[in-house]
Amino acid sequence: MKLGDTANISADSEFTAAALGYTDKGITGVPELLSAGQKWSVVMVKVCNKGGEPIATTPLVWSLAYADGVRVEAAGMNAGELPQPLYPMEAKVSSGDCVKGNIAFTVPESGRPERVLYSPDALDEPVEWQIGK
Template identity: 40%
Template sequence: MNSRAISAALATALLLAVTACGNSEEPAAAVEEAGKSEPAETASSSPTPKPSEQSTFALGDKADIVDEPNDVSFDATVIAYTQPETGPQPPTEELGGDTWATAEIKVCNVKGQTFSVSQHPWSLAYEDGTRIEVSGLSGGDLPKPEFPINDVSVKPGDCVRGKIPYPVPGDSRPERIVYAPESLDEPLEWTIPAK
């Protein structure tokens, strides 16, 4: 099953769970999240989570996010971007790239309810508007430690850190790493240096 199908299935399951159970004590991961690393919105008229006033960061900068409707405060950081990533065999033609790149990500639950994270809300953005999403692959010779592909719970005080692999064209470099969970009104972006 591809990552878009998994994302759609997760979003549908989340909607059904929220509708059937009212308010959930544990925010589910949403799509783009098709494993998005952030808590999903609940059916409520409360305001959506807000990151600290900025939405663009440098690599290594931490974005602080308060999700009042789901009673959670968390932070997200893009620690590093590596292209080409050495070690793994080149991606196959059907993945659309000829080399691997990785974004090293860290998400921490500062306080509040447990929530889920995954690779799916993270993508690469190029100057020409191209977006490269996660491949949905794990294991084998992909760089370690891997950021979870499927939803992983993050309790208050815990963090999840790892690398997300992307099949990319070796002759171009993305401008930004984009984090766009459904729970945020506006995506957060980390600028990738030219080299």
């Protein structure tokens, strides 16, 4: 899929997930948390519950994949000067409700990831969105 597309997921429950956008330019974040050669990036995502029971969401099931096989996990933080709104660290989403926000990643200063991956436990393989050049 491409950024902006919505995946319909039927696993333990019915829900949708979308990677809406990626940026790695002009993000201040928390500079002291970066290692040498790293910068901040964010992915705007949205998850909606289409089933009858509440679902749990977390940014920790999202990652970035590079052409050489490197994968970068979500930074797991909601602090500093990261672009708002931030995706909640943990949220229960009722039937018919959605959660949307930016997920932070620390990525290499050079290069760009190819794909955004969504890998909750309910899925056997990740849902993927291609990141344009």
